[in-house]
Amino acid sequence: MILSWRRRRAGRRANKNSVNDDIDGTEMEITIPTHFRCPISLDLMKDPVTLSTGITYDRDSIEKWIESGNQTCPVTNQVLSSFDEIPNHTIRRMIQDWCVENGSRGVERIPTPRIPVAPRQVLEVCERIGMATRRGDGVKCQELVGKIKAWGKDSERNKRCMAENGTGYSLCATFEAFSSSSSTEKHVSLLEQIVSVLPWMFPLGVEGQALLGSSSSLNCIVGLLRGKDLSARQNSVLVLKELLSLDQRFVNSLAEIEGGLEALVGIIKEPICPSATKAALTSIFYMISQSKTCEKTRLRLVEMGLVSLLLDNIVDGEKGVCERALGVFDEICNCKEGREKAYENALTMPLLVKKILRISQTSSEFLVSVLWKLCKNEKRNDEGSVLVEALQLGAFQKLLVLLQVGCDERIKEKVTELLKLFNLHRGRLDCSDSSMDFKYLKRPF
Known part of the structure; x- marks a missing residue:
């Protein structure tokens, strides 16, 4: 087996005036001894281990083989009597010595594995x-x-x-x-x-x-969420998100803990990192979609100013954050108070229309759902309504494109209903956008 190692610049290791060091960029062909190569990957072994059959493999390769459900030795095809992997220190030392001997030709010494x-x-x-x-x-x-x-x-x-x-x-x-x-x-x-x-x-x-999920443990997690240590807050919200995903009873228990919602909103308001923000949004989604007191919880979140925070995250957040923020926003719009806050925010409609087809398919479906709830439940039908605003922003054209590229049947029904609502106003409004070239379709979704 031949492995190509790129020769390093001579000046990095030796005197620049040395002879025969002017062949920069050439490749030196070095033969790896057969017994130094893993029989599975055929690469130089970094952590050689021996199985019960006496054959030595690189630990990473043989573990992947066994984890895939195989119960035989890849070389001998014998059924393994034991899955123990015994470190082969002799081979490892020989490989390290060989690496040192060839260090002048660019071969790096393999570190001692843990x-x-x-x-x-x-x-x-x-x-x-x-x-x-x-x-x-x-x-x-x-x-x-x-x-x-x-x-x-x-x-x-x-x-x-x-x-x-x-x-x-x-x-x-x-x-x-x-x-x-x-x-x-x-x-x-x-x-x-x-x-x-x-x-x-x-x-x-x-x-x-x-x-x-006990009362004392949940109260303690909420306490850590409200603390000043950023690392503890991040880890706590990650644990909480995983726990809430396991059973609805934990969601109900958390909803009853004083300060729990405030702690989660605090993670969104003062973000630590994207993973913490996503975990907080996911936890809130569970609480407003699954808990027994979800309606009451939605109202509390609206009063805390969550709608504005969600819109801010949709503007600036990464894909995962945007998807979760839109999921929460969709649930918030199930209540009258949530929709009223959305109507009051001047950013709502321009942002919803702009983001369709720009983030992901999941995000587009949430956006359509939110748009449908806002347009269908608004009682005003004058020139200043959100329906007219969405139409003037180009929502009609984007929804047509969404139908063409495909979407879930449930979302398709909402898109069709929205198009019918928009069509009532198209005749008396100049809602076409001649500059629209649908560049957003190039984005992955």
């Missing part, structure tokens, strides 16, 4: 966390959670291994125990440490969900 965490180690740490929790030893718990966090930072494989071996339940049990204790403030750093790790552990088991 040994992945084993299920046995995970179970041991979980047991120790449980014992420390029962003793009320927050310091020891924080030390052990820090170890879990360090393992997770090493690799995605470690995260999967921990999630599959009960770490999520152990963390939820510890979080619930210390959030319901009388000295919660004393253990804030531990609770913040746990929520920084919990996003790796979803979906949790039934017992873990019950612990994290």
Whole structure:
């Protein structure tokens, strides 16, 4: 097997006056020894491991092979009696020595791989966390959670291994125990440490969900959301979003917690990062579409000024943020108060019409739904109505294009109804736009 390594500029490694260093940009052909190559990828092994059949592979390649459902050795085709991957230190040292020997020709030394965490180690740490929790030893718990966090930072494989071996339940049990204790403030750093790790552990088991969704745990998460630590706020909203997606009863519980809605709106009002904003919008969407008190929740959100915040995010937000903001806006427009706030904002109609076909298919469907609700429920039919404004902004043409490119049947019905409403005013309005060239169709959706 031949691998091409581009030779580095001689001046970077040696004296510029050295001879034979004037061949910049040439490629040096270096033969990789066969036993240094992974039989699956045929690339130089970075972390060689040996299976029960005695064949050595690169860890990443053989793990992907096994995770795909294969139970045989790729080379011998023998059924694996064990899936244990034993590090082959001898081959690894030989590969590293070979890299060093060829360093002058541009071959970089392969770093010593970190040994992945084993299920046995995970179970041991979980047991120790449980014992420390029962003793009320927050310091020891924080030390052990820090170890879990360090393992997770090493690799995605470690995260999967921990999630599959009960770490999520152990963390939820510890979080619930210390959030319901009388000295919660004393253990804030531990609770913040746990929520920084919990996003790796979803979906949790039934017992873990019950612990994290308890009244004390939810109140604690809301408390962290309202805190000053930006990292804790970000991690908390990510955990909350995952939890609400699991069961509607958690949505109902959160709706009853004082300050929960304000905390979520605060994440949108003072954004930390796109992922936190998306998580907050998703959580709000669950609360206004699934909770028992969704109508009351919508009204509260309108009073908090959410409509203006949503429009701001639709203007400046990335694709994911825009889609979620439009989803929430669509739900807000189900109530009269939400529509009234939308009518009052001068940005509403120009933004809705402009964004059709410009973000994604999902966004366009939300935009049509919002436009349909605003136009159909408005009682004014004079020259200043939103229906006339949308028509003058070119909504008629964009909806025709949307029908041509295709959309969901439910949305198609709304588009058809909107076109009929617009058609009533087209005869007496100059609503054509000769400059419209539909450049927005080039955007992916």
